[in-house]
Amino acid sequence: MPKGKIVIDKERCKGCGLCLAFCAQDVLAYSTEYNQSGYNIIWVKEPERCIGCAFCAQACPDIAIEVYREKKPKQGK
Amino acid sequence: MPVNAKSMVKVFERPKSLTDVQFTYCPGCHHGLVTRIIAHTIDELGLQERTVVVAPVGCSVSMYEWFHFDGIQASHGRACAVATGIKRVNPHLIVFTYQGDGDLAAIGTAESIHAANRGENITVVFINNQIYGMTGGQMAPTTLIGQWATSCPTGRDPALAGYPIRFAEIVAQLDAPVYVTRQSLYDQKRIMATKRAIKKAFQYQVEDKGYSLVEILANCPTNWRMSPVETNRRLADEVVKSYPLGDLVDRV
Numbered sequence: 529m530p531k532g533k534i535v536i537d538k539e540r541c542k543g544c545g546l547c548l549a550f551c552a553q554d555v556l557a558y559s560t561e562y563n564q565s566g567y568n569i570i571w572v573k574e575p576e577r578c579i580g581c582a583f584c585a586q587a588c589p590d591i592a593i594e595v596y597r598e599k600k601p602k603q604g605k
Numbered sequence: 606m607p608v609n610a611k612s613m614v615k616v617f618e619r620p621k622s623l624t625d626v627q628f629t630y631c632p633g634c635h636h637g638l639v640t641r642i643i644a645h646t647i648d649e650l651g652l653q654e655r656t657v658v659v660a661p662v663g664c665s666v667s668m669y670e671w672f673h674f675d676g677i678q679a680s681h682g683r684a685c686a687v688a689t690g691i692k693r694v695n696p697h698l699i700v701f702t703y704q705g706d707g708d709l710a711a712i713g714t715a716e717s718i719h720a721a722n723r724g725e726n727i728t729v730v731f732i733n734n735q736i737y738g739m740t741g742g743q744m745a746p747t748t749l750i751g752q753w754a755t756s757c758p759t760g761r762d763p764a765l766a767g768y769p770i771r772f773a774e775i776v777a778q779l780d781a782p783v784y785v786t787r788q789s790l791y792d793q794k795r796i797m798a799t800k801r802a803i804k805k806a807f808q809y810q811v812e813d814k815g816y817s818l819v820e821i822l823a824n825c826p827t828n829w830r831m832s833p834v835e836t837n838r839r840l841a842d843e844v845v846k847s848y849p850l851g852d853l854v855d856r857v
Contacts, residue, residue, distance in 0.1 A: 533613060544633030544826070544833045550793060567632065583793050585617040589637030590628055595617035 531598040532580020536570060540592035543567040547584035547593060553577045556584060620644035622653050622673045629667065633833025635790050635823035636665055639732060639799070643703070644672065646804045650811065656699045657691055659684045661708040664739045665732075668703060682713025685720035688727045699810055701728040706747040707737045710772045717772075724781030724815045728806045731772060734823040735844065742828030746770040749847050754828075769847055773820040777853035784809055784817035785854040790824075791840040795850075802852075814857050822848055 534555070541563060547570060548556050555578045559571035572578070580597030622644040630636045647656055653674050660668035662681040669676025679687040684702035692700045702709075709717045709731050720727065736754055737743040743756040747769050751760040761769075777785040784806055788799040799821055806817035822844055824836035831839065 540627060542632035546633055546833050546837070549834045549837065580616060582617040586793065586796055587638070589630065589632075589634055589641075591619050591623070591637070591641050593617070594615065594619070596613040597616045598612055599614055 529579050530600065532578040533575065533596040534572060534578060534580075534584065535594045535596070536572065537592045537594075538563050538569055539565070540590050541567060541569040542590055542592075543569050544589065545570070546587045546589065550583045550587040552581070552583065553579060620648050622647045622656075623671055624673050626670050628671060630664060631825075631827045633824070633826045633836070634664070635734070635821070636732060638790055638796065639703075639730065639821055639823065640665070640668070640671060642796075642800050642803055643701075643730065646800065646807055647674070649804065650807055652699050652807065652811070655697060656701070657688075659688045659691070659700065659702040661702065661704040662739075663705040663708050665703055665705065666739070682708050682711070683716050684708065684713065685725070685727070685729060686716040688729075689720055689723075689725045692725060692727050696726075699728075699807065701730060701807070701810075703730045703732070705732045705738065706734065706745045706772075707740075710746045710770050718775065718779075721776045721782050721816050721818065722779050724783075726810055726813055726815050728810050729816070729818045730803065730806075731818060731820040732823045733772070733820055733848065734825040735769070736825050736828045738825045738828055742825070747772075749844065753830075771848060773818060773848075773853055776818050781816055782818060782854055783815040783856045784852075785820075786818070786852045787820040787822065787848060787850050789822035789840055789845065789850055791822075791837040809857060812857075820848075822850070 557573035582595040585593040585595045628637045656674045658676040660678045688700045688702045735747045744754040748761045773787045786802045789795045826833045
């Protein structure tokens, strides 16, 4: 499994919860924080489980998520 | 949050065709998804310099503020007519309209159908969320039978308000449109299919093939009185029964 990493823009997040529903690895959860617009935002609860599939980012209506994935090791050596 | 640039590659980022302005949509609204998908498609096809968006009246009324290319805001329902004018005067431009069900299927029915019938070389993105979102959840022509709305509190009664309009089917029976499809956004597979459909529609316009319509079944968490996750479930379980998904016409 590749390792992934996601970065959530706290001020863009509206806490709709669609990313939670799309994540197959249960990486995300509601936090106890609120942003300046008053939305209960999402946080990366279990970052080590993330595989960088970007399903959460593709489901986010406010483009609050950026996704990084570990480079694949070169094959055939 | 620092990211180790050496071992990590960015696989998803904000499209270059969008400005930094935050969307004014409600939390969980599929409008944001479609806007993002269109921007990514424009990026991928490299059309940012020659694209014009015709914004409708509705929740996406200030669309030209979010896209990093030219835009114009048409009168209610007249987006296809405005797009026709832009495209005929500047055939090298890529023109698309983005309309909801109140705009395209109610007040703008004449303009929308005749633009399709003339086979104008434009792309129409039609967001069908079965309700009037911006004005407070009134019944739309696309509202399902029995669905609750503020102007039909006992559910839509066909004896009084008629049946839901399947606009994609109406356009598909005309001879001129080259690509008519209906997609949705309730799961990952559907989001990818919608992306492919929008890309195909823009590709056809670049190749001067003619009119294409992409109808997208979307949600309205605020006016359906549901959480965004529940709206996805409703789309998958109920709405697709009235509005079957898939390509209706692909004449290329």
